[in-house]
Amino acid sequence: MPAKVALKRNPKKNPLGRVFSGNIGALAVGLKYFFDPNRITLLYPHEYIKLRQGYRGYIILIQEKCISCSSCARICPARAMKMLSVKVFDKRLKKEMVKKFPVINYNRCIFCGYCVDVCPTEALYHVPYHDLVYMNMQDMILSLEDFQKEPEDVTAKEGLPIKYIFDEKKGLVKVKYEEEKKEVVQPQQSQQQKENPQSKQVDKGGVS
Amino acid sequence: MASNISSGSVPHLPGMEVTELSKNTYEVYIGPAHPGSGHMRIIVEVDGDVMVRVDPDIGFVHRTMEKLAEGRDWIKNIPLFERMAILDACNITLPYVEAVERLLGTEPPDRARYLRTLLCEINRIASHLYGMGIFGVFLGHSTLYMWAFGDREVFIDLAEQMTGARLTHSYPVFGGVRRDIPDDFPENARKATKYMRNRLNEYAKIFLNNPNIRSRLENVGIMSKNLATELGIVGPNLRASGVRYDVRLNEPYEAYGDVEFEIPVFEEGDSLARAWARVEEIRQSLNIIEQAVDWLEKHPRENFMHEKFWKTAPKLYKDVFSGQIDYAGKYRVKLMPLFASLKVPPGKAFARVEAGRGEMVYYVESDGEDVPYRVRVVSPSFRNVIAFKYLMPGHRLMDLPAIYGSFDYFPPEWDR
Numbered sequence: 001m002p003a004k005v006a007l008k009r010n011p012k013k014n015p016l017g018r019v020f021s022g023n024i025g026a027l028a029v030g031l032k033y034f035f036d037p038n039r040i041t042l043l044y045p046h047e048y049i050k051l052r053q054g055y056r057g058y059i060i061l062i063q064e065k066c067i068s069c070s071s072c073a074r075i076c077p078a079r080a081m082k083m084l085s086v087k088v089f090d091k092r093l094k095k096e097m098v099k100k101f102p103v104i105n106y107n108r109c110i111f112c113g114y115c116v117d118v119c120p121t122e123a124l125y126h127v128p129y130h131d132l133v134y135m136n137m138q139d140m141i142l143s144l145e146d147f148q149k150e151p152e153d154v155t156a157k158e159g160l161p162i163k164y165i166f167d168e169k170k171g172l173v174k175v176k177y178e179e180e181k182k183e184v185v186q187p188q189q190s191q192q193q194k195e196n197p198q199s200k201q202v203d204k205g206g207v208s
Numbered sequence: 209m210a211s212n213i214s215s216g217s218v219p220h221l222p223g224m225e226v227t228e229l230s231k232n233t234y235e236v237y238i239g240p241a242h243p244g245s246g247h248m249r250i251i252v253e254v255d256g257d258v259m260v261r262v263d264p265d266i267g268f269v270h271r272t273m274e275k276l277a278e279g280r281d282w283i284k285n286i287p288l289f290e291r292m293a294i295l296d297a298c299n300i301t302l303p304y305v306e307a308v309e310r311l312l313g314t315e316p317p318d319r320a321r322y323l324r325t326l327l328c329e330i331n332r333i334a335s336h337l338y339g340m341g342i343f344g345v346f347l348g349h350s351t352l353y354m355w356a357f358g359d360r361e362v363f364i365d366l367a368e369q370m371t372g373a374r375l376t377h378s379y380p381v382f383g384g385v386r387r388d389i390p391d392d393f394p395e396n397a398r399k400a401t402k403y404m405r406n407r408l409n410e411y412a413k414i415f416l417n418n419p420n421i422r423s424r425l426e427n428v429g430i431m432s433k434n435l436a437t438e439l440g441i442v443g444p445n446l447r448a449s450g451v452r453y454d455v456r457l458n459e460p461y462e463a464y465g466d467v468e469f470e471i472p473v474f475e476e477g478d479s480l481a482r483a484w485a486r487v488e489e490i491r492q493s494l495n496i497i498e499q500a501v502d503w504l505e506k507h508p509r510e511n512f513m514h515e516k517f518w519k520t521a522p523k524l525y526k527d528v529f530s531g532q533i534d535y536a537g538k539y540r541v542k543l544m545p546l547f548a549s550l551k552v553p554p555g556k557a558f559a560r561v562e563a564g565r566g567e568m569v570y571y572v573e574s575d576g577e578d579v580p581y582r583v584r585v586v587s588p589s590f591r592n593v594i595a596f597k598y599l600m601p602g603h604r605l606m607d608l609p610a611i612y613g614s615f616d617y618f619p620p621e622w623d624r
Contacts (some may be wrong), residue, residue: 003457006470008488010426010480011417022422025413030351040358054390054537056372075548077284112287112378116536117386117543122524125535126372164365166399171362171407 038170042162050161050177051128056113058127059104061147065123068100072115072124080108081115086144103147106140129153232256238608240268248619250596250612254605262600262608264593266622273624277583282308282550283543285583287378292587293621294375296335298327299563300621304583305380306461306559307572311552312382316462317511319504320384325463326500327370327379328561329493333404334363335564336444336486336493339616343483344415346609347424352415359407362400369393372537381543382550383514388529388539394501401494408487416483425480429599429611432477439595442588443566445615448485449477455562462561467499479614486616512541520544551578565589565616589622 042049051057073081083100090097102115102124116124132151134140161177225237232255239249247268253261273292277285289304290297302324309315316324337360344352364374370389371377379386415421431441436449446453454471456464472488474481521542524533531538554576560569566588573582592615599611 002460002465003454003468004470005452005457006472006488008472008474008484010474010476010478010484011412019419022417022419026418029410029413038358040361052369052390054372054387054540055368069545071545071548075281075283075543077280077287110287110376111373112376113372113386114283114287114378114543114547117540118545118548119542120522120524120545122528122533122536126537166362166365166396166403168399168402169406171359171400171403172365 040164040172040174042174044159045155046159047162048131048155048159050163051130053128054126055128055130056111056116056126057130058106058132058151059109059111059116059124059147060127060150061102061144062123062125063101063144063148065121066101067121067123069120070100070102071118071120072102075114075118077112077114078108078110080105080110084144101144103144104142106134106142107137127151127153129156131155229253233260236605239265247623248593248617250608252600252605252608257604257606259600259603259605259608262597264596266590266593266619268623269620270623274583274585277580279579281548281578282552282580283381283547285580286381287376289585290376290378291620292585292624293335293563293565293589293618295338295618296331296564296621297375297377298324298331298379299335299561300568300587301378302328302380302462303559303561303568303570304572305382306561307557307570308382308552310557310559311555311572311574313553314383314514316384316514318463319388319507319509319511320380320513321463322500322503323370323385323389323512324380325467326389326497326504327367327377328462329496329500330363330367330370332564333490333493333497334360334367336490336616337363339564339613339618340411340415340483340486343613343616346613347421349415349418349421352411355407355411355414359404362403366393366397366400369396381547384512384541386541386543387537388509388512388541389501389504390539394505397497397501401498404494405491408491411487416480416487422480424607424610425483425614426478428479428603428607429614430476430478431595431599435598436477436595439598440591441566441595442591443562443564443616444485444489445482445592445595446566447472448474448481450475455560455567459560461559463500463503464496466503467496469493469496469499479610482614482616509539549578551576552580563588565618565621566592585624587621587624589618590624593617593622 070083073083081102081104084103085098085100087096088099116126127150162174163177164172165175167173227235229235234254236252236254237249238252240247249265251263251265252259276288280288285304286301289301293300337356341353341356344356367377368374370393371379371387431449433450436446436451450473452473457471469492472485474485525542527533528536528540528542552574554574556573558571560567568588569586571584572580575581595615600608
């Protein structure tokens, strides 16, 4: 059903008088939030938002999965990703050969996630954090080794993990991230993360 | 022009440069580093306290978007055009995607259409709240500024859950969308809409019906129906002057033909009506979000990408979507490698949508290469800015922020 037009006018005068009722209404709302404020401020270095998986944060390469197709470098809108020629030992052919692998320049990256989405073997993935500091611009151009490591989540070391949940009355409510659940789930995930590529890689090596 | 400048008597104001033109007539330069305005300048000639001539001076954030687009691959232009108005990202890029889809001859499937509509409405609310917050602080009402920016966070969080990024979503791609909604999204969206509905009533109490604010907005900057159509004003500003024009109404795109909503049209055309038009639009957007979420929940998670692209998908792509690979996020729609070297058949296409600030128009011309031949962008703020020149003269200088803020200006959008 298509849209309808609804003719409206600015609200008219209240029988109690606009000035009187308007002031009372505004004061009542102000008082309500004076006694029951809705605080969403994040005390940033002491608290940090634990972002969910799927957030487009820093990008990590799994070198074993990369097939050097250059799709990521071609689709990168900011030209942050470049292919680098590296000498690697090819397990299948059992000899040293030159292959191309992507490296990233975080000076340019806009975190659009096209490279991760276009990768045909899922060799790139996002980590769900983005608050990293580099000491100089040169450090932001990652080497192939650095690109494979998950960067250290520095705020997670000292800060308190926080998440915002939706609420009908308050909009967003800041709650402590439930650590019991995550302590069980997160290490497993990270272990799988480390194990999986290797196991997949072994599989892949066998297949190809 | 300014022959007899007497610098001694002219007060120096922060962000303003004042030149005396003749006795009692001054030229005031507001901006480009104006507190709150972003990067634009208004040259105002005041006679005492009354504005005589107003000249909006734009071009401070011009980034040659149209020319840059001619040197980039088709898909790389989506993140580029997003930078015009990052707080309205889906609405801004959608017409470009639609125009290219027309050239490619693809049509997005139903689920993708609803997902796009959903994100467009989330963006519209976020963009209106941003505009209202700035409007509030212009009038010295910093409560509304804090409230609107805090409530905007609710919708930015929704968009983040949906797309993985707070502002620059790059969500629509040719033929579909890049992600499906997560499992807990419908529940969260319903909570957010319920919250925002109550909150809008409180906005009315503390801001719009507040006598202090009303007296500053009522009968200020009245734009008649004739003037609005003559100047080519678009968006909520046009509808606040009583013109029944909305792209969603006249030429429904995506899923707007299937959802039920109203287009609020106000008669008065003053600053207050423009503010109310935005509040009513947020209310309608909340309705659309609820309907879209209901639809998405009822229908199975398939058809998020055109089958032309999806037909050749290997098994891995389906594994990623269903969350089989645990280091990769769930419900992600992988892009085909052909997107990186997409060649669009020659032709001309035109598409428009109703963005947060009004009608957004793209004209795309292709000559069969991997980059566009020409992309013409007409953004709503550019069409609205001329109204300052005609509305402001005759008002006092203190009415300038009341008119300026009510138009929900956004300099990066009008400069492109």
